[in-house]
Amino acid sequence: MAKKILIVDDDHVYSEMVKTFLETQGYQVWRVEDGSALAARVAGGDLPDLFIVDMQMPGGGGPGAVKNLRDTPETKFIPIIICSAMSTLHQEGWFKDQPKMRFAQKPCQLAEIAGHVQDLLR
DSSP, rough: OEEEEEEEEEEEHHHHHHEEEHHTTOOOOESSSSHHHHHHHHHHHHOOOOOOOOOSSSOOOOHHHHHHHHTTTTTTTOEEEEEEEOHHHHHHHSSTOTTTTTEESSSSSHHHHHHHHHOHHH
């Protein structure tokens, strides 16, 4: 069964590109546009094996969305890739000591995302 990935990003062009790429790698991929849609998706109970989350988006930005994921028992241990225009140093400063988290700065290279996905879903 294909591993499931949920992309949380308000940039439609970018998230569609990542979605299409990951689907060619054999993953089942969904997209939502903001933290509110993420919360609704999680509440629905169909959880992914990995999240890819942007930091700057409307409707509950990335930091709040990640905090909610980490505070929810069902999603607490699901790996997260932060992919944002913010520097990776800035991203890492918000989320210290997170072993199931990786960071990438936009525009993220697809090979970099693929490496993080493979690493986290081993």
